[in-house]
Every structure is written in C-alpha cells, then in structure tokens.
Amino acid sequence: MTIRKEIDLNKPLTAEQKQMLEDLKTRPVQPDEDCPELTSEQLSQLVRVSEMRRDERRKQTVTLRLSPQALRTAKSLGKGYTSVLSRILESALKDTEIIKHYL
Secondary structure (H helix, E strand, O other): OOOOOOOOOOOOOOHHHHHHHHHHHHOOOOOOOOOOOOOHHHHHHHHHHHHHHHHHHOOOOOOOOOOHHHHHHHHOOOOOHHHHHHHHHHHHHOOHHHHHHHO
C-alpha cells in the first residue's frame, strides 16, 4: 500500500512534517505488491542500462570563446551556470530558425 503525503516546497515545513521525515530515516523498506523487491537478475539489468546511458550523458569539455558581456551574464546565473549554458545551446541548436539567423 502506498502512502502519499504532499509537501508545499514554497512553505516552511511544519513540526509534524519534520517529524514525519525524521521517522522515515529509521523506517525499514517494506516491499509490497505495488513495488516488489527486485531480484539479483533484475538489479544487474538496471546497472547495465545505466552504464549504457552513462556515455550518452557524459559531458564533453570544450573551449568556447564568449564576449565579456555574455560571460558576465552567464556567471550572474550563479553556481551551475555552465550547465545552464549547455541547455541553452542544446535548445538553440534544435531550432533551425535560430541557426539560420546566426549563420
């Protein structure tokens, strides 16, 4: 049986919610019919899938020249700004109109 609790991330946690989360730390995992325990074979398959996809997700290091303004703007996004730049670039490269505009 699944128990679902919703927590509004925009509001501070109540004392009851904090206690519920603390109690979950020591609660044992109990597989049920909705989420049975996986066999060793099933677990090994999950590992293989993650290994296959690991190379697809691995980021490549490149050198990129940016204008001082572009770099300041990117850095103003804070920690992780290079990941944001990567997602922006991926999105732009999928849009043929953007590519045509800047060629």
